[in-house]
Amino acid sequence: MSRPISRLGLLARLIGSVTILAIAVLAGIAIGETAIEPSIVLQTLANKLWTAGYGLDPIDEGIVWSYRLPRTLVAGACGAGLAICGLILQALLRNPLAEPYLLGISAGASTGAVLIAVIGVGGGLISLPVGAFAGAVVAFGLVAILARTSRGASASSQIILAGIAGSQLFNALTAYLITKSASAEQARGIMFWLLGNLSGVRWSSVWMAIPAVAIALLVCFWYRRALDAFTFGSDSAASLGIPVRQTRTVLIACAAFVTAIMVSIVGSIGFVGLVIPHAVRLLVGSRHTRLVPTSALVGALFLISADILSRILIKGQVLPIGVITALIGAPVFALLLIRGARVR
Amino acid sequence: MSDPLTTNSEIVLECQALGYAVRETWLVRDISLSIARGERIGIVGPNGSGKSTLLKLLAGIMKPREGQVQLMGRALQGLNRREIAQTLAFVEQQADTLDAISVQDAVELGRTPWLSPVQPWSERDDEVVRHALQDVALAHLSTRAWKTLSGGERQRVHIARALAQTPQVLLLDEPTNHLDIRQQLALLKLVHGLPVTTVMALHDLNQALTCDRLAVMSSGRLVALGPPHDVLTPQQLQNTFGVAGRWLIDPVDGARMLRLEHLSEQERETHD
Ligand SMILES: Nc1ncnc2c1ncn2[C@@H]1O[C@H](COP(=O)(O)OP(=O)(O)OP(=O)(O)O)[C@@H](O)[C@H]1O
Ligand SMILES: [Mg+2]
Numbered sequence: 006m007s008r009p010i011s012r013l014g015l016l017a018r019l020i021g022s023v024t025i026l027a028i029a030v031l032a033g034i035a036i037g038e039t040a041i042e043p044s045i046v047l048q049t050l051a052n053k054l055w056t057a058g059y060g061l062d063p064i065d066e067g068i069v070w071s072y073r074l075p076r077t078l079v080a081g082a083c084g085a086g087l088a089i090c091g092l093i094l095q096a097l098l099r100n101p102l103a104e105p106y107l108l109g110i111s112a113g114a115s116t117g118a119v120l121i122a123v124i125g126v127g128g129g130l131i132s133l134p135v136g137a138f139a140g141a142v143v144a145f146g147l148v149a150i151l152a153r154t155s156r157g158a159s160a161s162s163q164i165i166l167a168g169i170a171g172s173q174l175f176n177a178l179t180a181y182l183i184t185k186s187a188s189a190e191q192a193r194g195i196m197f198w199l200l201g202n203l204s205g206v207r208w209s210s211v212w213m214a215i216p217a218v219a220i221a222l223l224v225c226f227w228y229r230r231a232l233d234a235f236t237f238g239s240d241s242a243a244s245l246g247i248p249v250r251q252t253r254t255v256l257i258a259c260a261a262f263v264t265a266i267m268v269s270i271v272g273s274i275g276f277v278g279l280v281i282p283h284a285v286r287l288l289v290g291s292r293h294t295r296l297v298p299t300s301a302l303v304g305a306l307f308l309i310s311a312d313i314l315s316r317i318l319i320k321g322q323v324l325p326i327g328v329i330t331a332l333i334g335a336p337v338f339a340l341l342l343i344r345g346a347r348v349r
Numbered sequence: 350m351s352d353p354l355t356t357n358s359e360i361v362l363e364c365q366a367l368g369y370a371v372r373e374t375w376l377v378r379d380i381s382l383s384i385a386r387g388e389r390i391g392i393v394g395p396n397g398s399g400k401s402t403l404l405k406l407l408a409g410i411m412k413p414r415e416g417q418v419q420l421m422g423r424a425l426q427g428l429n430r431r432e433i434a435q436t437l438a439f440v441e442q443q444a445d446t447l448d449a450i451s452v453q454d455a456v457e458l459g460r461t462p463w464l465s466p467v468q469p470w471s472e473r474d475d476e477v478v479r480h481a482l483q484d485v486a487l488a489h490l491s492t493r494a495w496k497t498l499s500g501g502e503r504q505r506v507h508i509a510r511a512l513a514q515t516p517q518v519l520l521l522d523e524p525t526n527h528l529d530i531r532q533q534l535a536l537l538k539l540v541h542g543l544p545v546t547t548v549m550a551l552h553d554l555n556q557a558l559t560c561d562r563l564a565v566m567s568s569g570r571l572v573a574l575g576p577p578h579d580v581l582t583p584q585q586l587q588n589t590f591g592v593a594g595r596w597l598i599d600p601v602d603g604a605r606m607l608r609l610e611h612l613s614e615q616e617r618e619t620h621d
Binding site for chain 2: 240
């Protein structure tokens with residue numbers, strides 16, 4: 006399975022992936038409450054990127070360039086990022102349920118973000134993503150300590166139990182902070198944001214989300230063999246020559262970093278990190294050389310599609326994207342499970 | 350690619366005054382061993398006597414509280430994991446996975462210490478993996494899924510994975526566990542036929558007789574070390590294992606073997 010793919014094959018795959026992504030992004034821009042012709046989308050992009058000088062309606066141009074394009078790019082980055090986070094955590098913790106949402110990382114990031122946004126911790130000196138990152142790291146630290154010190158059962162189920170406890174704690178903290186300090190208006194906005202919301206996304210978010218995902222993707226790809234080596238557990242990884250502690254630290258920090266960035270931009274979106282890696286494993290097997298890029302691609306496509314649906318499902322209203330991911334994700338996952346069980 | 354560790358000395362693996370503790374409880378303590386190139390060492394002892402702990406310390410998977418281990422004459426702490434894994438392979442007592450991997454995938458993991466993020470899989474890696482699978486007679490199962498394998502087949506896959514590391518020293522923790530008698534004998538023959546230094550924990554004392562030297566563990570201590578016939582004396586068997594043992598001679602070829610019998614608590618006391 007790890008046969009090296011020929012250079013030509015690699016190039017073909019790369020071109021294929023980029024094409025599919027580009028089509029998805031185009032769809033993400035064109036479809037919405039006001040549908041925009043794909044040709045107008047392309048002309049706008051040509052105007053902005055190469056100053057092609059097509060004469061276009063400035064309103065259409067504005068929708069395409071200032072709203073839908075950044076929104077779709079962030080959706081894609083977010084899907085790719087969360088999928089990789091789930092992949093990393095599942096491989097390292099040897100638990101199929103591990104993902105940023107279940108392990109309390111998303112909840113911690115939300116608390117951190119709310120502390121900055123509502124309470125004003127840091128007096129405007131600390132930005133929202135920094136707060137979210139600190140929250141994510143604190144939450145995961147607490148969960149890890151709890152999992153380590155509580156004796157009993159197997160270590161891998163321990164971390165999930167600890168994660169659930171951590172999520173509850175941080176979600177409660179977030180709710181407490183909001184009730185205590187936010188105005189009714191603010192509270193509604195924050196709750197909406199916490200369920201996952203791409204409405205407020207502008208170009209500044211794109212410049213955070215895409216580099217974060219690119220870094221995470223490179224790091225994961227660099228560590229792909231190490232991730233494989235955890236197949237039989239961490240002792241086995243160590244005897245295969247992997248510096249276990251260093252690898253874990255780097256990769257989990259990477260997952261916390263990406264989760265924090267994503268939560269600070271779009272709120273916490275569950276399910277993507279859990280479902281995408283499993284679905285992709287059924288497609289390409291369990292070696293990370295393929296899993297890492299494929300998960301990122303499928304995650305991006307999934308969230309771009311979910312975003313499109315969230316805009317058109319109910320006329321005149323945008324659903325929180327977290328609702329859509331769960332609504333599509335759960336049945337698709339069930340189907341894959343049934344099919345997978347039959348195939349193997 | 351880095352060069353594998355080498356040494357001119359005959360001693361490939363040794364430890365001095367090795368000890369490991371969890372809080373105040375010593376799991377193993379005061380263990381000194383020198384293992385020569387090509388030697389086959391058996392570690393025997395009752396359940397909980399510290400065999401697995403000792404093997405993990407020797408493999409560098411756990412850090413000793415006291416003493417140190419030297420691999421090829423170099424302190425284990427001074428080597429990185431990759432260098433250790435290129436020289437020494439370890440097969441755990443239990444290692445399982447839920448991942449849907451094939452036998453081929455599992456054995457390919459053994460090449461991990463020889464690959465790097467920028468170093469692609471090569472023909473030589475293919476060659477090594479193929480050999481490892483042949484050595485454990487599993488070539489015909491290479492495409493089978495891990496979860497469809499029997500316990501004995503899994504054990505052989507683990508050994509093939511260790512062999513794919515092309516190690517000079519092989520540590521095995523109860524490799525004959527879960528195997529039927531034929532597979533047990535086949536596996537011992539296989540391991541003894543390998544051109545590597547082996548250290549393995551075993552429970553069957555008659556099987557342990559095939560080793561060059563035996564290390565007898567009891568309550569975390571090394572209580573005897575030497576050729577099997579010298580260390581497995583009736584007195585030692587009674588003290589360490591709490592069983593009565595007598596040496597018998599096979600009339601056909603004159604080979605010596607152990608006859609073991611249970612001792613009741615009363616008998617154990619009166620014999621003391
Ligand atoms: N983390 C731990 N904390 C406390 N005690 C431990 C720990 N790990 C192992 N032990 C104890 O240390 C002792 C030695 O364990 P070890 O696994 O090395 O024994 P063993 O000789 O391999 O036994 P077996 O034949 O059953 O495999 C046992 O009594 C075990 O209960
Ligand atoms: Mg043991």
